[in-house]
Amino acid sequence: MKVSKSQAAEHRAGIVESAARLYREKGLSGVGVAEITRDAGLTHGGLYRHFESKDALAREACLRAFEWTITPLDGLELDSDAPSTTKLQAMVHSYLSASHRDHPGEGCPAAALATDAARAGPEMSEVFAQGVERNIQRFMRMLEGExxxxxxxxxxxxxxxxxxxxxxxxxxxGNPALSEEILRTLRERLVTGAQD
Known part of the structure; x- marks a missing residue:
């Protein structure tokens, strides 16, 4: 059955979105093409009509994953009247929250995929570097100074x-108390250290 260009674009976007989430949840080698396409509501064979290879999909999904948002961080970026210390505290608390820890598929790909990206070769490393740079630029807007x-x-x-x-x-x-302690300690130290 032939699909329209708009349907094909929707299918492609759905595959990328599913892959971006599943890769963050399970790692680059922890999820297969069949699972990605099934999650997107498509058949396995449909993937290769949209992507030249699984690696090409992984690179595009990684770029898409770096568009993640965490609230209230993104609302504060737009509120130019909020003091930088308030923005910084919100950023750190949102990032180092139990919710972000427990939902990697919806969060920052740097924490979920850095090791995988390092092992995936120079093309993925380049894509990952673009995403990290995007995060650096995004987070820099929260801070004051030169x-x-x-x-x-x-x-x-x-x-x-x-x-x-x-x-x-x-x-x-394995040790929920240690996990919570890591988050709590870093939330406190990073905000205090940045204000000194």
Whole structure:
């Protein structure tokens, strides 16, 4: 059955959206084409009408994943009257929340896929670097100061948050108290340290 161009575009977008979520939930090698297409409501064979390979899909899904949003962070980005300390505190608390820890498919791909991206080769590394740079630029808007200092501060914050979230996820099932302690400690230290 032939589909219209708009239906084909919808199918492609659905595949990318499903892949972006499933890759963050299960890792790049933890999900197959059949599961992605089934999640998107399509058949397995349909994927290759839209993508030249599974790797091409993974790269596009990774780019899409970096469009993630976390509230109230995104509302504060638009509120230029909010003090930078309020924006920073909201960013850190939203990122290092139990909800973000427990729902990787809806969250930051840096914490969910950094190790996978490093192992996936130079093309995926390039895509991942674009996404990380997008996050750096996005988070820099939350801070005050000179651009060079804001960029350095953002890299420290983002790297600390990604590492803390990855550790909190890795320990959540085996030692929930430790997982919570990691999130709580980093929330407190990052906000306090950034204000000093």
């Amino acid at each position: 651009p060079v200092e804001k960029r350095a501060q953002t890299m420290v914050l983002l790297s600390s948050m990604v590492g803390a979230l990855a550790l909190a996820r890795a320990t959540a099932a």
